[in-house]
Amino acid sequence: MSTSAKVKTGVIKGLLYIALILLALLCVIPFWLMIVNSTRSGNEIMTSFSLLPGTSLASNWEAVVNNLDIFHGMLNSALIAVCSTVLVSYFSAMTAYGLACYKFRGGNVIFIVMLVFMMVPAQLGLLGFYDLCNNLGLINSYIPLIIPCIASPGTVFFLRQYILSILPMAVLEAPRIDGASELTIFHRIVLPIMSPGIATMAIGAFIGSWNAYLIPLVLLNKPELYTLPIMISSLNSVRDISTNIGATYLAIAISVVPIIVVFCFCSKYIISSISAGSVKG
C-alpha cells in the first residue's frame, strides 16, 4: 500500500472513530446531564447550562427525601423484582426440563400454545387481567405482579432450546439407576448444568420487572405500595419537587443509577442474552 493510501485510510478511520464516539456520547450525555443537574439548584438550571456538577446536591436531596418516599418505592420495586426473578428462574427451568426431557401426552400441545401466546401482544389481555384481579380482590396487592411470572413462555422457550443443546440425556441415567427421584435429579443435576442459561434469563427478568410500568399503574393506587417507576411518573404532583427542577433531576437519577451500576458489572451477560435469544431462527 502506498503512503498516501495509508494516510487516507488512517484519516477515514479517525473520522469513523469520531463519529462512533459522538454517537456513544449521545447515548450517555442525557444521563450525565441528569447527574450534573441533580447537583445544581433550580435557579442555576433555569438560567444556565453546565457540564460540571454544582453544589446543591444536599438541598435537592432534602427536597426529594422529605417529599417523596423514594427509598420505600425502591424497596417495593426490589421486593417485587427479586420475587419475580426467583419464580421465573425456578419454574421456567422446571417447565423447560419437563418439556425437553420427558415424553408425555399433551407436552406438544403445551409447547405450541405457549409459542402462540408468545406472539400475542401484551395489551390484548390487559383488560381481562385487570378485571380478573378486580374480581379476586387483588387490586393493591403484589400477587398479580409476582405470581404470573411462574408462566413466562419466552423464558421457557429459551431454556428448552438451551437444555436440548447442552444436556446429554445420558447424564440423567446414572442417578436414576442409583435410585434418585426425578425431582432430586432436577435439583441436583439439571439446575446446576443449566445455571448459565438461567442467569442470562434472570437478569432480563429482573430488569423487566424493575422497569415495569403499565400493569403496576393499573393495579396499584395506594401511594405506600407504589413501585419506583410509578413514583417517578407521579413526580409532577409533588409540589416541592416539581417546582424545583434540581430535585426532579435527582429523583430521576436515584431511579436510574442502580440500573447503570448493575449494567457496568453485567453488560456482557445482558448483551449475550439479546443475541442468544434472537438469532438462531
Add this chain to the structure above:
Amino acid sequence: MKGAVFAVLTSKKRRNSGCVESLGHYGALFCVPFVAVFLIFSVYPVVRTLTMSFTNYKGYGASDFVMFDNYTRAITDPLFWDAFVNTLKMWGLNIVLQLGLALLLTIVFNDIKYRMKGLSIFRAMFYLPNLIACTSVAFLFKTLLDWQYGSVNQILLSLHIISQPINWLGGEGWTAQAVVGVIGAWMWFGNSFIMLMAGVQGISHDYYEAATIDGAGRWTIFARITMPLLRPIMMYVAITSLIGGLQLFDIPYLISGTKGTPGRSLYTAVFYLFNMAFTNRQMGYAAAIAFVLFAIIAVCSFIAFRLMNKKED
C-alpha cells in the same frame, strides 16, 4: 426470539430422543405449575377481554350483550384512527432511524479494511438507553426538552444554532411526535445493532473466503453476501418493532402528562384504549379496540412474514 419460534414451528425434526417413556408422567408434573398459572393469568384474561368486547361492561356491575356494536363503533371512530395514525407516524420515524443507524454501525464494525476496535465498549454504551425504565426516560427528556429551562434549548441557544427556544413538547404537534420517534430510536438502536452483529457473526466464513479468492471487493462482498444473508434478521427486527411500536404507550403517555397534548398529537392507539377503559370506564368498547388493534398487528405480521419468506427463496 420470535424468529427462533418460527424455526421451531416449521421444522419437522423431533429431538426428544433419549427420553425415558415410562417416566413421562414426571414431565407432566413438572409442567403443572406453569400450566395452572398460564391458564389463569395468560389465557383467561385474553378470553375475558374477548367476551367483554361484546358487551357494554363498565368494569363493575351487570352488563348487556351488544353483539358487534363495539366493533362497528371502533372501526368508524375517527378518534381511534387519528390515534392509530399518530402511532404509525411515531413508529415510522423510530424504525427508519433505528434500523438505519444499526445497519450503518454493523457495516462500520464489519469492514475488513478499517478493522474498528472497541466493539464491546461501544456496544455497551449504545445499549445503555434500552435498560432504563420508560418512566425515567420520559421524565428525563421532558425535563431536558423543557421550553424555557431545558438543557437542550440552552445548548442550542449558546451554540447559536437557534435564536429562539423551540417549544419541543408544546407548540405544534409534529415536534412532539418527532421527539417520541427519536427517543424510541435512541432507546432501541443499540438492541438492533446487537442483533444485526450477531447475525453477521452467524454467517459462515467460507462465503467470505470464497468471495475473496474470487477477487470480490469489500463492497461487492457486502452487497452480495452480507446484506442478503442479513435480510431475515432485519425483517425480524422490523416486525418485532412494529408489533411493539403499534402498542406504543408509556413514553407518549408520560411525556404528555397523561393528556396526549399538544392537541391530540401524542394520543396513540393503546393510549386511547387505556383512557377508554380506565378513565371513561367503557371497558367493553376498550376491549373491542384491543382486538381491532390485534387484528391489524396480526395482518401486518402475516404480510411481513410472507414477504420475508418469498425473498429468502
